[in-house]
Amino acid sequence: MTPSATALLATLPDVRRAVRRLARLHGLPAEQRARLTLSVALVARRETEAGRGVRLTAEVGPHREAGPGVLTVTLDAGLARERAVPVRLPLSAETVADGRTVWRLPLTADPDRPAVVDGADGEGDEEAAEEELRAVLDRADSLAADHRRLTHELDETNSGVLALYVELEERDEQLRSAHGRILRELEDALRPPxxxxxxxxxxxxxxxxxxxxxxxxxxxxxxxxxxxxxxxxxxxxxxxxxxxxxxxxxxxxxxxxxxxxxxxxxxxxxxxxxxxxxxxxxxxxxxxxxxxxxxxxxxxxxxxxxxxxxxxxxxxxxxxxxxxxxxxxxxxxxxxxxxxxxxxxxxxxxxxxxxxxxxxxxxxxxxxxxxxxxxxxxxxxxxxxxxxxxxxxxxxxxxxxxxxxxxxxxxxxxx
Known part of the structure; x- marks a missing residue:
């Protein structure tokens, strides 16, 4: 496992820049970057708004299966007192025994590349944020298109099922009527003239x-x-x-x-x-x-x-x-x-x-x-x-x- 890189971050913008740079250094996809950045910021928000810094640690270790490895991001945001993580994070996390919040992400890039967290360097941060936003919007557009397509297919399926149901009802009614007509004719034949x-x-x-x-x-x-x-x-x-x-x-x-x-x-x-x-x-x-x-x-x-x-x-x-x-x-x-x-x-x-x-x-x-x-x-x-x-x-x-x-x-x- 590579040595861990640690940074003490005082403000929420510092947290976002540090996480975004960390994610880019390890080649995380833009959408996953956005999810990680927002998740870490949500956990860190309370401490930074109260004027207390948070500690961010990153380390890369081998994966149990084949692959470049796993990036482990740990945030110490003073949660030990409450042992709580905000619900419905964009990227799921776990809280360890001492209250720290941990994210584990499989890597697709070279694990030997240095994982350095520098909260003071914001170069390229705006472009990275725009890239993440485009990725999220593209994902949303794709999901919306899939939803429209599935809704259309479901409407067509429902229409087909309804039409089939109506047809079966009509056929069933025809069969019942024919059955009743035959029985009526037979019964009438049994009655005296x-x-x-x-x-x-x-x-x-x-x-x-x-x-x-x-x-x-x-x-x-x-x-x-x-x-x-x-x-x-x-x-x-x-x-x-x-x-x-x-x-x-x-x-x-x-x-x-x-x-x-x-x-x-x-x-x-x-x-x-x-x-x-x-x-x-x-x-x-x-x-x-x-x-x-x-x-x-x-x-x-x-x-x-x-x-x-x-x-x-x-x-x-x-x-x-x-x-x-x-x-x-x-x-x-x-x-x-x-x-x-x-x-x-x-x-x-x-x-x-x-x-x-x-x-x-x-x-x-x-x-x-x-x-x-x-x-x-x-x-x-x-x-x-x-x-x-x-x-x-x-x-x-x-x-x-x-x-x-x-x-x-x-x-x-x-x-």
Whole structure:
């Protein structure tokens, strides 16, 4: 290690000149020179402004790795009393045990060149300061240019990512729509064709809980029996999606087969439960059955855990047609009997699933609102009645669910 060079410096300008000359003698780059000069001045400022000098020592020693060596600059600025170095120095330093501040800088110049500190010689100091300032400004300009370039690249990247995100969202929406459309077509194919019966008006409305997944467990079936009576089945299978559609379809097929074999409504729920449990023991579904003779207006109802039908007379009086029973998959499934009522021309009957009355999570309140909606819309064309009632019921939806509403009405004479 070369002998150390030491200088006692009284003023801050002396400190700056000494550090700058020292840095130039050892070939430090201009920017590193500027950082070292400013760092040493910041540490020395308190002592010099108080009229107390500081001691600056420099020595060059070999580096542990290959290279010319290391320049060690030590400043004794009276910090031993406080053991503190100003924070955020432009060039990092360390404080040794006695309070001195030390900077260690790898050298690129010849380490054998003399390292002499002469605070009295200011020759070339102004030019050196200008060189350092240019280096710092060049560095700042370079960083600003890099920042602008990176900001531009980031903006372009963000724009690209946003465009890609929008494109993916559009494609996802297209796929969901296509998926929903295919499922809707399949579900529509499972529903019975429109039924035209002299002396009877029929219409149905169905809406899935999710428009992109229109399959569900709400299903209906209607057909004319050999004796001229009309049979209607409304089923609500547990759950949503394709599985619940399959379960509902199994129930409606079982009921249709039994009804066409001549089984009366009172036994259909129980017998259908036996058949379906043999196919899938996990199927659970509520069932409402209606058997109407359009010629006489006699309506018979059987029920398996399903919401009751609503009768709206022509004069606006209403009645829920309650029949007790347990659905398919429930313990001891079957209707506890049948309820028979007589319909007159203009009378309307609504069959529905619980998605119509429980959209606000309160079935009692829903049944009260259903009465109001049905009375209000009872005289509309039959094809409009189910949808109008559903719209009135779903002004607020807190509990989305598949919804089925089926309306039948005896037409007025001459209507």
């Amino acid at each position: 429109p039924l035209t019966v002299p002396g009877l008006e029929l219409a149905v409305h169905y809406a899935p809980a999710d428009t992109h997944a229109p399959t569900g467990g709400d299903l209906y079936d209607w057909f004319t029996l050999p004796d001229g009576t009309v049979h209607i089945t409304v089923v609500d299978a547990l759950g949503h999606g394709v599985r619940s559609t399959r379960d509902a379809l199994n129930v409606t097929h079982a009921v249709r087969t039994l009804a066409l074999e001549g089984h009366p409504p009172a036994t259909l729920v129980e017998r259908a439960g036996e058949i379906v449990s043999g196919v899938d023991a996990e199927t659970m579904a509520t069932v409402l059955l209606a058997r109407l003779d359009p010629a006489t207006g006699h309506l018979s109802l059987a029920n398996g855990s399903h919401p009751p039908a609503l009768l709206v007379r022509r004069d606006g009086t209403t009645e829920y047609l309650e029949v007790r029973g347990r659905g398919v998959g429930f313990p001891l499934p079957g209707s506890e009997g049948t309820l028979t009522v007589g319909l007159a021309p203009g009378d309307l009957v609504l069959l529905y699933t619980d998605g119509l009355t429980e959209s606000r999570r309160d079935p009692v309140e829903g049944e009260a609102r259903l009465v109001t909606a049905a009375v209000e819309h009872r005289e509309r064309p039959i094809e409009e009645v189910p949808g109008a009632v559903a719209d009135a019921m779903h002004t607020v939806v807190l509990h989305p669910d598949d919804t089925l509403a089926l309306a039948m009405r005896l037409p007025l004479k001459g209507g």
